[in-house]
Amino acid sequence: xxxxxxxxxxxxxxxxxxKAQSDDPEIKLIVGNGSFLRSSDSKHIKRxxxxxxxxxxxxxxxxxTFGQKxxxxxxxxxxxxxxxxxxxxxxxxLGINRKTVARKLRFLSQQARLKQREFLKQYEDHPLVSxxxxxxxxxxxxxxxxxxxxxxxxxxxxxxxxFQVSQMPAKxxxxxxxxxxxxxxxxxxxxxxxxxxxxLIPIVDPQATFTSDENPHYSKPLLKHFxxxxxxxxxxxxxxxxxxxxxKKIGFDPLFxxxxxxxxxxxxxxxxxxxxxxxxxxxxxxxDHIALYVDYHNCVLTRQRSAA
Numbered sequence: 081x082x083x084x085x086x087x088x089x090x091x092x093x094x095x096x097x098x099k100a101q102s103d104d105p106e107i108k109l110i111v112g113n114g115s116f117l118r119s120s121d122s123k124h125i126k127r128x129x130x131x132x133x134x135x136x137x138x139x140x141x142x143x144x145t146f147g148q149k150x151x152x153x154x155x156x157x158x159x160x161x162x163x164x165x166x167x168x169x170x171x172x173x174l175g176i177n178r179k180t181v182a183r184k185l186r187f188l189s190q191q192a193r194l195k196q197r198e199f200l201k202q203y204e205d206h207p208l209v210s211x212x213x214x215x216x217x218x219x220x221x222x223x224x225x226x227x228x229x230x231x232x233x234x235x236x237x238x239x240x241x242x243f244q245v246s247q248m249p250a251k252x253x254x255x256x257x258x259x260x261x262x263x264x265x266x267x268x269x270x271x272x273x274x275x276x277x278x279x280l281i282p283i284v285d286p287q288a289t290f291t292s293d294e295n296p297h298y299s300k301p302l303l304k305h306f307x308x309x310x311x312x313x314x315x316x317x318x319x320x321x322x323x324x325x326x327x328k329k330i331g332f333d334p335l336f337x338x339x340x341x342x343x344x345x346x347x348x349x350x351x352x353x354x355x356x357x358x359x360x361x362x363x364x365x366x367x368d369h370i371a372l373y374v375d376y377h378n379c380v381l382t383r384q385r386s387a388a
Contacts, residue, residue: 121152144191150176150184157181158188161369162376166350166358182365189368192375199378200241203283210235211284212291212338213276215269216345217248218352220360224250224258227363228269229370230276231345235291235337238382240374242279245367246272270301277305291335344381349373 113129113136127138145151153174160170167185171178216229228248232241246268250258258265284306291312292298302311314334333339346352349369351360360366 120149144187148187150180154184154188157184158372158376161185161188162348162373164348164350164353185365185368185372189371192372195375196371196378199375200283203241207283207285207288208234208241209285209288210291211241211280211288212335214292214335214338214342215295216342216352218360218366220247220363220366222262222359224254224261225265226250227360227366228272229345229366230269230272231338231341232276232280233338233341238337238341239378240341241283242276243370243374244272244276245363245370247363270297273298273301274304277301281305291338293335341377344377345370345373348377 109131111129111131113127115124115126116138117123118125118140125138125140127136129136140146145154148154153176156174157170160173161167161181165173167181168178171181174181211232212235213230213232216231217226218229219226226248228246230244230246232243233239234241247265248267248269249255249265286306287308287310288306289310289312290302290306291314294313294315298313299311302309312334346354350356350358351366351369
């Protein structure tokens with residue numbers, strides 16, 4: 081039997097202990113080497129030694145938080161960043177430097193993307209037959225540099241299936257001001273729509289029903305990736321004061337699940353508030369922040385998917 085050195089494997093402490101106590105000559109290469117107290121979270125971690133390669137390792141070597149000195153604040157920081165708290169205020173509440181918050185945001189968003197990938201696998205065997213999608217608008221640095229956040233939502237349970245952040249040119253009375261101050265701004269929304277629809281192919285039925293507003297540019301990227309799908313275009317309505325302006329002033333809203341999700345997004349991310357001085361300075365930071373919220377929204381804020 082050929083045994084790989086376990087410092088390349090993500091194995092549990094109990095498995096390592098059983099290997100260290102085994103009489104198998106190959107497995108006996110792994111021996112226990114005491115333990116140590118990890119100061120960052122006050123946990124006792126088992127240490128092991130490989131006689132084959134001469135290296136020491138522990139059951140925490142391949143943990144994503146390996147090497148972090150403030151790993152105990154990760155859960156609290158995630159909740160704060162997904163509950164309308166700004167990065168500076170989160171740093172003050174947790175007693176850490178705001179640069180630590182920025183770095184933690186990148187790390188937590190990476191872990192959230194991995195969890196979201198695993199979450200979406202539940203739909204591969206039972207593809208979705210109904211999808212709602214639309215754009216939420218925000219900006220980076222200035223309202224003269226707007227951004228579009230395209231969201232795809234499963235309507236029955238309001239699960240966020242995917243999103244894309246794309247730049248867009250300013251419109252209305254800001255268009256001339258934006259060109260004068262910042263020059264021509266490329267519209268990348270079509271690219272974002274194509275990327276989003278491509279990511280939905282494994283989890284959405286080819287003949288699914290897609291519901292959106294009456295944006296005339298939506299049909300082309302949709303039919304490119306879902307040529308047999310049904311596209312239902314709903315007339316847009318004026319927003320009401322409640323729900324961050326995302327909920328509509330009508331009795332029945334065909335896009336309620338999507339608009340409610342957009343309202344929750346604006347209410348729980350400080351940088352997306354309707355009236356705020358916490359604006360996005362970096363598009364990647366906005367992308368990371370939304371990725372973190374998507375995982376929190378799907379796993380905590382909305383009910384679990386009912387058993388089939």
